[in-house]
Amino acid sequence: MYLEGSCHCGAVRFSLDSAQPSPYQRCYCSICRKTQGGGGYAINLGGDARSLQVSGRESISIYRARIEQPDGSIQTSSGERHFCRECGSGLWLFSPEWPELIHPFASAIDTELPVPPEHTHMMLGSKAGWVEVDAASADQQFDGYPQESLTEWHERLGLTKA
Template structure:
C-alpha cells in the first residue's frame, strides 16, 4: 500500500510503500508517549525504507533518545517548523522505516485487533481502551509486524 503523509504545517511531505499498513500497535514507552503520543501512546506502521521519498527534507530534524545513558541508534524524524512526529528509522534494520500513523494522510485500514506495548511505562493517567481481542505486552511482543499481518491474513 502506498502511504502518503505530512507534517501539520505542510513543510514536509513524504510517501513510502507499506506491506504492513494496519495501525494496530500502541506503544506506551516514555519515548513514544512524549514525542508522538497525544493519547498516552504512539502508533507506528511498517514501511520499506528504500521507497521513502521526502519533500521538504531541509525541514526535517532528527532526535536520538537516550536509553540507559547512551544515545539510541533510532532516529526519530520530526518537522523542525511545527514539531510533528513523522517516522522512526534505525540503521540496525536498514530495510525498515516506521512512520507514525498520526502523520499519514492516506486512509488506513481498521485493524481487527490491537497490541498494547510497554504498558509498564505508561503514564499513570492512561487507561488503555482494550477490547477482548487485544493483546497486552509489558515488553515487545514475540510477533513482528509482518507476522501479525500474515497471521490475520492481511498480506496482499
C-alpha cells in the same frame, strides 16, 4: 499499499510503500509517549525504506533518545525519530539496525488507513497513569515488546497479499 504523509504545517511531505499499513501496535514507552503525545502512545507502521520519497527535507530534524541504563549511565539510541523542525510533528522512525524499514507514525499519514482487526499494547509498564487501556480493545498486552513482528501479525490475520 502506497502511503502519503505530511507534518502539520505542510513543510514536509513524504510517501512510501507499506506491506503493513494497519495501525494496530500502540507503544507506551516513555520515548513514544513523550515525543508523540497523542493518547499517551505512538503507533508505528511498517514501510519499505527504498520507496521513501521526501519533499521539504531541509525542515526535518532528527532526535535520538537518551536512555538511562540500570547502572545509571546514559546511552544514546540508534533509532532516529524524524520530525518537522517547523511545527514539531513526528514523521517516522528509522533504525540503522533494520535499514530496509521505515516506521512512519500513523499520526503523520494522510492516506486513509485500514482499521485493524485487533490491537497490541506494548511497553505498558511505561504507560502514564492517566492513560486508560480498554481491556476489550486490548487484544494483546505486553509490558515489554510483542512476541510477533509486524509481518507475522499481518500474516496471522490474513492481511498480506498472497
